[in-house]
Amino acid sequence: MSKRRKPTDIQRENQRLKGKNQELKRKLDEQRKKYKELKDEFKEYKARHPETVGVKHGKTYEIKGTTKSSDNSTTGRKRGAQPGHKPYTRKKPQVIDKIQVHPVCSCPKCGGTNISEDPAETRTRYVEDIVIPKKRTTEHIIHRHYCRDCNKLVEMPVTDALPKARIGINAMLLVMYLKIGLRLPIESVIKLMQHMCGMDISEGGICSILEQLAKAFGPYYEQLLEEVQIAPARNIDETTWRIDGDKAWLWAFITKGAALYKVAQSRAHTVPLDVLGKDHEGVDIHDRFSAYETLARKCGNVQQYCWSHILGDSKELAQFYGEEGKNIHDALKETYRKADAFDHRGTDEDIERLYLNMKKRILIPYKSVKCHRFVLNLLKEKDNLFEFVKNPDVEGTNNRAERGLRHSVVARKISGGSKSLKGAEIYAKLTSVFHSLENKGIDLIQQGRNIIQTSHG
DSSP states (O other): OOOOOOHHHHHHHHHHHHHHHHHHHHHHHEEEEEEHHHHHHHHHHHSSSTTTTETTTEEEEOOOOOOOOOOOOHHOOOOSOOSSOOOOOOOSSOOOOOOOOOOOOSOOTTTOOOSEEEOOOOOOOOOOOOOOOOOOOOHHHOOEETTTTTTEEEEEEOTTTTTTTTSHHHHHHHHIIIIIISSSOOHHHHHHHHHHOOOOOOOOHHHHHHHHHHHTTTHHHHHHHHHHHHHHSSEEEEEEEETTTTTEEEEEOOSOOOOOEEEEEEOOHHHHHHHTTTTTEEEEOOOOOOHHHHHHHHHOOOEEOOOOOOOHHHHHHHHHHHHHHHOOOOOOOOHHHHHHHTTTOOHHHHHHHHHHHHHHOSSOOOSSSSHHHHHHHTTTTTTSHHHHHHHHTTOOSSSHHHHHHHHHHHHHHHHHSSSHHHHHHHHHHHHHHHHHHHHHTOOOHHHHHHHHHHTTO
């Protein structure tokens, strides 16, 4: 039996080169895989940050080009209401405060007086103008009498002003409307009161007026709090606020009538839990923020997720994950369209069919891990998706709260927030009063005095 032949030097070199070739192929595959991952990340980054986009506070904003001229010749638009839009014209005034006749004594063209005695025709023109408000100072002579039953001096209250105030309620409510309702800076409020009303009020005076009104509207604010707590449904949202430059949050609790705001230095679930209470009633409508999830676990009441946020997330999936994301987005859009078509008159059986049809369309194999997780997490929330289908008090989106915060977001950008925690609390109370009255169709300046007197009993 012959001995086993040892490999020659050439054979050994060949084996070494083969091994090295396999190692290089393995490294090449790893590099290709890394290149593909980086390419996909870069593609997503470019989609989120195109050349005409900058970054501000972590959010992208598009730099728009110059707008077209409003000249009809360049835009091609006809004057007036566009097709499909309701035209608007100023209606004839129902009440005429003054009638002024304009006789012709001499010709306005040539100045001659050779004109007919009787007018050949008459035309009517209506002009609406304002009467510039003027400051009015009242001296109150207050009689004080001794009451033998109370054993003390008594006097009749002055209803034109708050206790110890030297500025009347009407002027104070106007200041509140300018500062809170119109979001004017204090400097602008001072100038307007000077030029329009002839009243000199200092910056400290404006702050004092707002503080006094916040105290006067305190009982009404408590009524709003109770109204929000017992409401059949409420929309909840929050936005950033500033207190002396430090970060805080402005929380909004909006119902169909009441609007309650609270400034807190926390974004945790403890804030809405403190406002609403552990045993509050009704449905909470929100955007799936984790604080609301914790609130729901501790309170156990019904939730309604905002479909605008859900569709916004699915739209992002469609933008960055191709056909898989587009399938999810299309299915959810169709589901919401059908759910909204019930106009809050659906049944539990309708909800079951909506859910099963949605599940059938989106529960499919996905290559994208993000799409897969999104679908699984969404399907777990069946009870929180379709409450609005059968409940007339519940909306399918959180748009009511979004609109309720928009006013304060603009105010924050103008004023930068509040200078102190006390100022933030005053702002929250007065904003609650202003928006609640606005939601109920009540004029602050016309009815504010009555609300203060009624809420104080």
